[in-house]
Amino acid sequence: xxxxxxxxxxxxxxxxxxxxxxxxxxxxxxxxxxxxxxxxxxxxxxxxxxxxxxxxxxxxxxxxxxxxxxxxxxxxxxxxxxxxxxxxxxxxxxxxxxxxxxxxxxxxxxxxxxxxxxxxxxxxxxxxxxxxxxxxxxxxxxxxxxxxxxxxxxxxxxxxxxxxxxxxxxxxxxxxxxxxxxxxxxxxxxxxxxxxxxxxxxxxxxxxxxxxxxxxxxxxxxxxxxxxxxxxxxxxxxxxxxxxxxxxxxxxxxxxxxxxxxxxxxxxxxxxxxxxxxxxxxxxxxxx
Numbered sequence: 001x002x003x004x005x006x007x008x009x010x011x012x013x014x015x016x017x018x019x020x021x022x023x024x025x026x027x028x029x030x031x032x033x034x035x036x037x038x039x040x041x042x043x044x045x046x047x048x049x050x051x052x053x054x055x056x057x058x059x060x061x062x063x064x065x066x067x068x069x070x071x072x073x074x075x076x077x078x079x080x081x082x083x084x085x086x087x088x089x090x091x092x093x094x095x096x097x098x099x100x101x102x103x104x105x106x107x108x109x110x111x112x113x114x115x116x117x118x119x120x121x122x123x124x125x126x127x128x129x130x131x132x133x134x135x136x137x138x139x140x141x142x143x144x145x146x147x148x149x150x151x152x153x154x155x156x157x158x159x160x161x162x163x164x165x166x167x168x169x170x171x172x173x174x175x176x177x178x179x180x181x182x183x184x185x186x187x188x189x190x191x192x193x194x195x196x197x198x199x200x201x202x203x204x205x206x207x208x209x210x211x212x213x214x215x216x217x218x219x220x221x222x223x224x225x226x227x228x229x230x231x232x233x234x235x236x237x238x239x240x241x242x243x244x245x246x247x248x249x250x251x252x253x254x255x256x257x258x259x260x261x262x263x264x265x266x267x268x269x270x271x272x273x274x275x276x277x278x279x280x281x282x283x284x285x286x287x288x
Contacts, residue, residue: 014064022140028057029147044165054151112149
């Protein structure tokens with residue numbers, strides 16, 4: 001709407017803009033701010049669009065003399081970002097450039113604090129019933145300067161996030177290519193069905209429940225093999241049992257063998273004891 005009404009022109013200065021219209025210069029910055037709050041759309045598209053809004057806002061502020069910051073081109077800004085975030089395997093980062101960026105951030109932070117303090121004072125003045133026009137202009141101009149610093153910080157954050165999202169999209173694309181067919185198959189919703197042992201039971205139960213599909217065990221297994229959920233019968237026959245399964249099968253056999261040996265030895269010991277101790281030898285009172 002602001003562009004359709006042509007409220008701002010490249011050939012005018014801030015003094016020529018009406019006080020009530022200065023606040024509309026904030027529109028691109030606010031669009032960028034609220035665009036970043038979207039969570040239902042693709043993140044890459046969201047931050048790319050927000051970056052365009054913020055850059056447009058900084059261009060307007062530079063045009064109207066609100067800030068003297070030179071807006072770097074996309075190539076220059078990406079080079080500065082690479083100087084701060086250098087992946088392993090590339091040349092070492094430019095320490096001097098990183099130091100300059102750090103100094104700029106510290107200076108910007110100090111100015112931002114001063115601007116916010118001034119905004120609080122002007123806001124209390126603007127809320128009064130009778131406000132001078134110059135006070136309003138000063139308030140809107142200070143508000144624009146605050147959003148200039150905010151836009152620069154947001155553009156820095158976006159420029160650091162973009163390479164990460166591009167790398168994630170690249171890795172995701174590679175994984176999708178290398179993923180074997182069948183794994184990408186969408187999970188089908190569950191529908192009830194009836195399984196029977198024989199064809200006769202299938203005819204009986206199928207007649208009683210015409211709305212439900214009825215399968216025999218063999219038909220159900222064949223469908224699962226076709227869908228890739230179950231292995232084919234020939235694969236089951238040729239597959240060797242794992243070490244864990246083999247240990248589980250051998251363990252009961254060893255245990256039975258040990259128990260048999262132990263019982264046999266116990267029976268032999270009992271026979272030897274009976275041979276050495278005749279029945280009634282311990283009955284000294286002759287009580288039978």
